[in-house]
Amino acid sequence: MADYIKGLFGGPKAAQSPIPAAHDADFADFAGAPDPSPASISPVTAAHISPTPAPFGGRPGVPYTKWYRVWERTSAADFMQEAFILPFIILIVLVHLWGTRTNRRKAKAWMRAHAPVLQQEFAVVGFGGRRAPGADDTLMKEKAGNEFVTYATGRQNVAFVDVKLSLLKRYNPLSQYSEMVLGFFFDSLNAPVERMEATSYCFDGKESQLVPSMGGAETKSAPNSTFDGFVWAIVHKNSMRRLRDDRYDISLTSTKDNPKLPAWATVMSEAAEITDALLTPELISAVEKAGEALEALIVTDQPLEQPKKLDETVPKKRITLSLHLPSSSTASAYDSTLPLFHYFLRMPDQLAAHAHFRPEAMRKVRATREEEIRKIRRVDEDEKAEERKLKSDKERKEKRDQLLKGMSAKEQEKYLAKERAKTQRKSEKARTMKG
Structure with missing residues (x-):
């Protein structure tokens, strides 16, 4: 047990591992791998990244890539739609200014x-x-x-x-x-x-x-x-x-x-x-x-x-x-x-x-104006008469509904039959007078 502890902490017996030999065979493929080292930048990548400081107040040491150079990553073909629309906008503005000033x-x-x-x-x-x-x-x-x-x-x-x-x-x-x-x-x-x-x-x-x-x-x-x-x-x-x-x-x-x-x-x-x-x-x-x-x-x-x-x-x-x-x-x-x-x-x-x-x-001038006033008064009186008639019909209906509500079914049937007979007599009388 002492030899095992000494092996763990780098003692003289460190090379002797208590792990069974069968497990060592599983890691035999990695036995000749080199020691890890920091990754290096390839020459191709380094050619595209400028170590110069970024302009416009950028932080020193930040790589200045092509993304910030708009004139390098765009062309006139990218603005064809704007090139067609912009002249019309300018023409509309000029015509508006000319028209208002004229x-x-x-x-x-x-x-x-x-x-x-x-x-x-x-x-x-x-x-x-x-x-x-x-x-x-x-x-x-x-x-x-x-x-x-x-x-x-x-x-x-x-x-x-x-x-x-x-x-x-x-x-x-x-x-x-x-x-x-x-x-x-x-x-x-x-x-x-x-x-x-x-x-x-x-x-x-x-x-x-x-x-x-x-x-x-x-x-x-x-x-x-x-x-x-x-x-x-x-x-x-x-x-x-x-x-x-x-x-x-x-x-x-x-x-x-x-x-x-x-x-x-x-x-x-x-x-x-x-x-x-x-x-x-x-x-x-x-x-x-x-x-x-x-x-x-x-x-x-x-x-x-x-x-x-x-x-x-x-x-x-x-x-x-x-x-x-x-x-x-x-x-x-x-x-x-x-x-x-x-x-x-x-x-x-x-x-x-x-x-x-x-x-x-x-x-004649006064007669024309007086006739117009009479027409307006006639229309106004007709409207008021119609309003009075509607109000009277509404009150009559409310009174009839209240009266029917207080009757029994048999009394209601008798009342409605009498009402129908009265309405029929009025219509027959109107037809006789018209004939």
Whole structure:
């Protein structure tokens, strides 16, 4: 046993193992194996691994392999898909920038041409309050890439004026040309055009309600801004059908050509006396200068949509001017339409002074409005009667169900038979009266 322990701990008898000789034969194949040594890197592997430090702040001693060299492991063929898509993206961005800038340039040109007239007629123009005449950075607001608006207030007989410029969607040619094609093939869809729509909302004697600060002595000393309510318009003949279909107020008028106007224009009015009073030589001259850029000049007290409730029949007097915009982006392109725009701004003064007609001339106008009010009241009364009937039927049914619930089966059968007989007698009586 002592010799065995000495062999384990490297004693002189270590070569003598207590393990049986039969087991030594199992490990005879490993008897000549060399001693283990650290693994070495082959020359081929070493050639592909650079011992230099990694750039971009890498740790020294870390092998810098080809994986980090993107330009070595990729080629132009790997970016063929991007090469096809990228030009389209660049083209879309460039077209969008060109379209928006072109529309902004046209809107600024319109503002430069019309700002002096607006600032001459109104105390406040734009959205920056009272400003110097040369400050135009807040005169117009961009609501969309193809829509620009401005606002003016602070004038006698006019509460405020809204102006909207509707331009082509140059920043989106696909949408623009799709609308053009659809408008060409379908009459119900209007082809896109560039137009200016301005609406002047008249005080009509409501200064103290709309502007409370104007109450008291100022209101008493101010001229009367009221005038008779009616619908009257000068329209381009190409726009007649669309206006009559789209606007309820225009549908109340009758169309009649006037020899004082150009051949392409016509008058839509509710009474001949109204036309005689409003068709002044100054207006005729402005219409002739505007030419076919004029789409419509409308004086109205009725809503755009047919009223469904009595509240919607309350007159709201306003003047609307619609003009086609020229293709040029210069301020001088508006010289032909400026006289008509100026006349439009001053038209509330003319209405307050001269739009007071004889009762005989306004009889038909009032009859039309009263008939519409009667129709709305009739519909309203029918709806209320229907509601009362439904409520009465519901109460009767609840009372009948409650009554049947308290009866026995025999009493219920007797009650239902009596009810059927009563219903049959009513139907026979109705057939006899109809025959």
